[in-house]
Amino acid sequence: GAVVSQHPSWVICKSGTSVKIECRSLDFQATTMFWYRQFPKQSLMLMATSNEGSKATYEQGVEKDKFLINHASLTLSTLTVTSAHPEDSSFYICSASKGGGAKNIQYFGAGTRLSVL
Amino acid sequence: AQSVTQPDIHITVSEGASLELRCNYSYGATPYLFWYVQSPGQGLQLLLKYFSGDTLVQGIKGFEAEFKRSQSSFNLRKPSVHWSDAAEYFCAVAPSGTYKYIFGTGTRLKVLA
Numbered sequence: 001g002a003v004v005s006q007h008p009s010w011v012i013c014k015s016g017t018s019v020k021i022e023c024r025s026l027d028f029q030a031t032t033m034f035w036y037r038q039f040p041k042q043s044l045m046l047m048a049t050s051n052e053g054s055k056a057t058y059e060q061g062v063e064k065d066k067f068l069i070n071h072a073s074l075t076l077s078t079l080t081v082t083s084a085h086p087e088d089s090s091f092y093i094c095s096a097s098k099g100g101g102a103k104n105i106q107y108f109g110a111g112t113r114l115s116v117l
Numbered sequence: 118a119q120s121v122t123q124p125d126i127h128i129t130v131s132e133g134a135s136l137e138l139r140c141n142y143s144y145g146a147t148p149y150l151f152w153y154v155q156s157p158g159q160g161l162q163l164l165l166k167y168f169s170g171d172t173l174v175q176g177i178k179g180f181e182a183e184f185k186r187s188q189s190s191f192n193l194r195k196p197s198v199h200w201s202d203a204a205e206y207f208c209a210v211a212p213s214g215t216y217k218y219i220f221g222t223g224t225r226l227k228v229l230a
Contacts, residue, residue, distance in 0.1 A: 004160065032216060041126075043220040044207070093160070097216065103149065103168050104216055108161035 001027045004096050006109025013084055014117055021079045021112045023094030029074035030096035034106060035067070038091040047092075050077050084116045119144055121210045123221035130198050131229045138193040138224050140208030149211040150191040151218070152182055156204045164206075167191065178202070203228045 003026040013019050023033060032051050036044040048064075050056040050071035058064045066088075068080040077096075081088055091113050095106035122141045130136055142148060149168050153161040165176025172184040182193045191208060208221040 006160070009158070034218075041222075043121075043222045044218075045220075046217060049216065095161075104211075105151075105163060105166060106218060107163070108153070110158065110160040 002098055002105075002107040003027050004030075004094065004107045004109040006094050006112055008112060009110060010113045010115075012115045012117065015085050016083055019081045019084055019114060021081075021092055021094070021114075023077045023079070023096065023109050025075045025096040025098075025107070028096070028098050030077075030098065031074065032097040032104065033071055033077040034095045034097070035069060035077075035079050036093045036095070038093060038111070040091075044093060047079075081114065084114070086116045089114055089116045119210075119212065119219060121208055121219050121221040123206075123208055123224050125224045126222070127225050127227065129227040129229060132200050133197050136193075136195045136198045136202070136226070138206050138208075138226070140191045140193065140221055142189050142191070142208075142210045142219075144189075144210065144212055146213050147184075147186060148213055150182075150184060151209040151211070152176065152180070152191070152193045153207045153209060154178075154204045155207065155223075161207060164193070198226075198228055200228045200230060202226060 005024045007022045035047045038044045047062045048056045048058045050069045056069035071077040093111040095108045097104040151166045152164040155161045165174045167174050205223045207223045209218040
């Protein structure tokens with residue numbers, strides 16, 4: 001168990017358009033979901049933490065108006081990159097936390113590669 | 118500042134050889150520790166975790182890791198590497214009592230036939 005699906009796996013868009021990425025926990029309810037950004041040959045950087053039914057908590061330096069996060073249900077969180085620009089091109093990965101408490105384990109999606117032309 | 122270090126960006130081993138991937142962290146208290154593996158086009162898969170207790174942790178796929186408090190390390194080991202182990206390995210740390218993971222920069226493992 002603990003499967004996380006992320007869609008799409010790859011998206012190409014024109015500069016100025018918006019792109020939505022979905023993250024679903026397929027076989028468990030995720031009270032908390034996380035969004036990461038990964039640059040080539042670099043580590044995963046946490047962008048934001050989202051809890052079902054509440055506003056996301058963004059990390060310092062992440063533009064909340066640029067990266068809109070919605071966590072409408074216990075199995076779905078979405079990341080919308082608004083007015084995307086080439087510098088937003090990156091690999092975005094989501095994860096979902098199973099169970100409560102501090103000893104949470106994050107299960108990861110396969111990631112979405114965004115290319116902005 | 119809090120950080121996680123994986124000193125080796127690339128490691129190449131022959132199939133059947135032993136493997137050790139290093140991970141060091143800098144935190145005041147013992148955090149929760151994780152190793153994940155990422156294959157191309159796939160998500161990160163949890164190999165093993167350490168919360169407390171026995172410092173030698175067994176994981177999936179024949180991997181184990183040892184927590185050494187005195188060295189602030191959580192090194193991943195496997196006695197005999199298989200070609201299918203070629204992937205990128207990430208060490209992650211969650212400061213005790215928090216949900217957030219801090220990731221190392223990853224180690225890319227290449228396995229020679």
